[in-house]
């Protein structure tokens with residue numbers, strides 16, 4: 001579960017981390033003028049709150065002033081004008097996709113004179129199962145392009161002792177800090193580490209962490225993701241969930257114990273098991289097409305869930321053909337076949353569907369598919385099935 005920047009900052013403020021004062025607005029700008037009197041400025045920074053990074057370098061669909069989702073402004077009048085134009089406007093960034101995201105929330109923050117921008121994030125390193133910090137002295141810009149062009153500027157550091165957040169590496173040298181800056185950063189890292197553990201976070205990303213003109217570290221941006229598996233014991237955080245930021249189909253799937261991720265391609269996929277789903281997507285790409293989604297029905301898929309999965313795939317208008325790839329273990333292929341046939345009849349689904357069954361009751365399942373008299377093709381071999389579904393998507 002992702003948090004908004006304003007939510008993340010509110011939480012980090014409780015850890016007494018160095019943040020600038022700010023005010024948050026939802027759907028309207030009531031009290032903006034009086035609030036501004038309490039915020040140091042000008043300049044102020046007006047920040048669109050959406051669940052996507054790259055806002056600064058993004059653009060608005062109506063291009064009201066040809067600037068991005070984070071704007072530095074120099075008068076109260078201009079704060080109001082910019083914030084007003086951002087609200088209800090659609091912001092497109094590298095991470096939103098072309099359709100962009102509608103801005104319903106705005107954060108207005110005190111401006112800051114930046115001397116240097118750093119990147120700092122915390123996450124779990126899955127290889128060592130340890131808390132890891134990623135730092136770079138090339139912050140501010142998107143870290144993906146630093147990773148691509150100057151990978152030596154990014155350093156991964158493992159926490160050796162989680163209780164004291166002890167790290168072996170010398171942050172002073174890595175980030176070229178003086179003693180005072182180093183002492184400040186040590187405290188920041190310690191507090192962020194504590195927050196990470198207490199919040200059951202999967203990521204905390206501060207980009208940029210800046211040194212201001214007075215030589216003080218400040219967290220200018222903050223992104224926190226909470227581990228979904230821990231939400232059962234993070235009821236306060238769960239209240240911060242913004243469902244309007246989540247894909248409707250992905251939500252519906254997760255409510256039905258399926259794992260669905262919408263992608264940009266044209267071939268719908270319905271598979272049981274995450275590994276098999278990945279392999280299915282790979283083989284579609286191998287034949288020159290892109291999958292429309294990742295959909296894992298799960299190891300305990302039944303007829304009802306198959307029907308739900310079908311409905312979800314059907315609601316994606318990009319889909320041109322569908323590949324169903326089921327390996328029967330606990331689940332029975334004939335039961336899935338019945339679900340598929342019922343779903344197609346009920347939904348009046350017109351697109352071609354290729355079904356590949358292996359494992360438990362595969363031959364019974366194939367028989368049902370072949371005798372169904374609807375637009376269904378059963379192919380036993382995955383390579384052949386993928387080839388066919390790609391061919392059908394071109395018609």
Ligand code: GDP
Pocket residue numbers: 045047052053054055056057070072110111112113114117139140141207208220221
């Ligand atoms: P993102 O683009 O979605 O990651 O949004 P950020 O909050 O990181 O803002 C983008 C950029 O705007 C930052 O990297 C900073 O360079 C700049 N920025 C944000 N706040 C301030 C500020 O208070 N003063 C100045 N001068 N720049 C800021």
Ligand code: MN
Pocket residue numbers: 053054207208221
């Ligand atoms: Mn940022």
